[in-house]
Amino acid sequence: MIQLIRRLIFAWKYKRAVRTATRLAELTGMRYLVIYLNGSLKVVPKQTIRELVRRHRFRKGVTVDDIERRALFITK
Template sequence: MIQVIKDIIWGWQCKRAIKKANKLSELLGMKYYVIYMNGSLKVVPKRTIRELVAKHRFRKGVKVADIERRAIYVTH
């Protein structure tokens, strides 16, 4: 029963993050990712991901394409 409630909450959070990513993408014309980071879902623009990879904030060898592959949702 507890797992069902957790799944419902996770689904609601996912839907909410995807809506936010789509809305920001349409408004600003940028590509957005929904990624699971630090225990929660984050909506992050691709530009920020590129900057963080360039500043070596991720493990050595991680590329933007790797993060895009692991993203829960990617806007167009």
């Protein structure tokens, strides 16, 4: 029962994050990713991820492609 409630909450948060990402993508024209980071869903523009990888904010050897592959949703 607890697992069901957790799944429902995650599904609700995921839908909300996807909706936010698509709205922002339509508004700005940039590509947005929904990623699971630090225990929660984050909506992040791809440009920011490139910047963070360049500044070595992720583990050594991590590329933008690796993050894109692990993303839960990517806007067109």
